[in-house]
Amino acid sequence: MTLGRVRPPVSLAILALYAVFAYFSGVLITAVNSWMQAPWGVGPVAHVLYPFMPEYGPNAVDVPKLVAVKLAAVATGQPISLIVEKPGVAQAVGIVLKDPMVALYSPYALVSIFHNIIAAILIGLAVATAGWAFRYFKTGDQKYLKIVKPLAGVFAVIFVIQAPIVAHFMGEAVVEYNPTKFALMEGAEKTFHDPIIALVAYGDPNKPIVGFDQFEKACLSHGNTTVGDLMKAVGLPNTLTLQSAGLTVDFSKIASVKLADLCLQDVQKAKAYMPLIHTAYYTKVAFAIIGGLAAAVLFFYFYRVPGLSALATAIARVFGDERRRVFILALLLVLGTVIPAVAGWYVREVGRKPWTVYGLLYPSELVTPVPYSTSPGFLAFAYLVILAVNIGGLFAMYLVATREYKFLELLKKGAGVRQ
């Protein structure tokens, strides 16, 4: 609204303020998402249930209360919201999380924040580059090429930071904190050796890629330990009563369930996602490579470096005349960022199944308890709204991009503007 209508420093300050808060929003949202991937602050809780999982940071939770909430969901077979929603329950339960800031100290969150924000910047740059390249392709006007050149340069520099550095650390965090996700990504039904993957993942080519056989073995290390034993260990009674909230949960029917069986059941559920996650992950990698190559070709095509620029020009010539080659390469930047981002988020979100909060909570424990929310009628209504909005939006964007204004004369007449 103010662009071009206030002094440039004011405009810059407004844009900078916008950018700072947009990134800050991204930081906080990614931190929340990262907590669901690696629940930092629950210490050994997930490891106790699933011995192949690591400890997630310091223990900043009241373990008996957290275990009680989890077991209440398992015992009742109902979502946790049915407990949380009761007036007075929060006051009766009291403090569960001792350090509200703990999620922000997570190394998983830190690397995810950099990874996501840089990915977002790259997508923005790719789309902008492709937009101006399209204008150049359509008009041949050199002024558009002058915009494309620095954009492509910045893209290449940021890509070099993202792909080999930040993405590597992201991968290391997944290896350490999401063992089942990493096994799904690598299709590791059984543990295997691959020096290249091991070098990238662990920095040690001799280490094996841990597969689901090892997770099953770890589950069996529970022996005959039962849920009842766990309850005793954390000091939980057989029946939990919160009188002030009128809530009673009977744990006795799950007390005899073996922890090994629970663990194995979840490992099997995770394994079922292998074809999807493995395919999505390598699709992401393939398109990221395409994006990287396109960025390199475009960079060396514009910025002269002996040897490399000659090679880049030779490759670029494959795509036809200059207008065409710049546009196609820019388009590859879009494909090389958007598809890895979509596939990457797919791997990040679906790869943590069967948990919504990794190692702690299932989707069924967090889903809405409203019965008709999954009815065909409601789903049809929801999808209809989403579909209509998206189709309408896309069609409107097409109209905006392709049609000229037809009513300017009428408006100018109304505004009293002289012809």
Place this chain on the structure above:
Amino acid sequence: MNSAVFIGFAGLGLAVVLHIVFTAMTLGTGLLAALYRWKAYKENDAWAELFARRVFKVLIVSELFSGVWGTIITVFLAGFFTALTTLATDALFIPIAIAIASIMIRIPTIAISWYTWGKINPRTHSLIMWIMALSGFGVPFGFRAIFAEINNPTAVGYYLQTGKNPGWMPYADPLFWTLYLHTVAAVISVGGFVAASLTALENDVRGVKAGLTLGFGFLTAQLAFGPLYWYSLDLYSPLLFKAVNTTYGPLFGVKLVAVAALVVLGYMALKSARAGAIHPATKWLAPLALFVVVAGEILNDGARYPNMVLAGDKGLPATLFANFYMDIPMPAVYVILAFLILSVVVFTTAAFYALYRRFIAEIPETE
């Protein structure tokens, strides 16, 4: 009530009031813009088209701010009142789904209306504008059910007692209908007065008349809907009724005086506009109408304090619904409050620049 719960209650109140102010502006101006866009198409009236675009600018800015404050409400609810948020989303699923579906239609149709204006068939464009304007009224149709339920929890009471989802039951609550009618008339009236005040700054007599006709027309409707809502509070939410008439009596009195002033000044302004002149009081009608909205919302929500839910003669304190699962760090809360105050300043400045200095192009910019 501990300090975190109090600050949560106060912060939530501040966010609700600001959200309602901008919502009133956006819904009312949306209807006015759609109406004059349609008139422009039907009567080939260039002025009507331009007026619709001017009013639409107000809609864009206020929609943006109302959305931001709506998000802040959600953050306060989820952070400070976990139980209330969970209970509302479980028990009042249908009203919330209606509100969200309406928002999902409203926001894209605003963008589509603006960017396709003059690029598509005027009839189709008018239709999109009507969808945009009317979908806006679906938002309070959903969310006002929550407000009615926390003053008279019939559906939520049924849910907590039986464990069964109440489905459409929130719409069987008589308090919802009186509140909804009161809200709809208020937002249309506010939209009309805001449009009239802003066009008065441009000396557009026809625009002033158009805004005032809508604003004053629905203000007269409020003379019936306001007392009706007040009377229904006596029947269905006696504690709130009592608080409004006693503890909050002075504010209620001020609100009634402001409404009376709005009626008198609005009538004088409309009379002048019909005679082809702009009454000097016209530019003050928008601030006055918005003040009435603020006072009304404080009475409707703040008068519940220290309760969050009122069930007949029983008040359920905010602490029953508050987040005690963690010790909310007070420094963080103060930072949030400071940020909110800064946001108010930034938003007000931005609104000034956007509306008064007219930073949204009236005529589409071409290359």
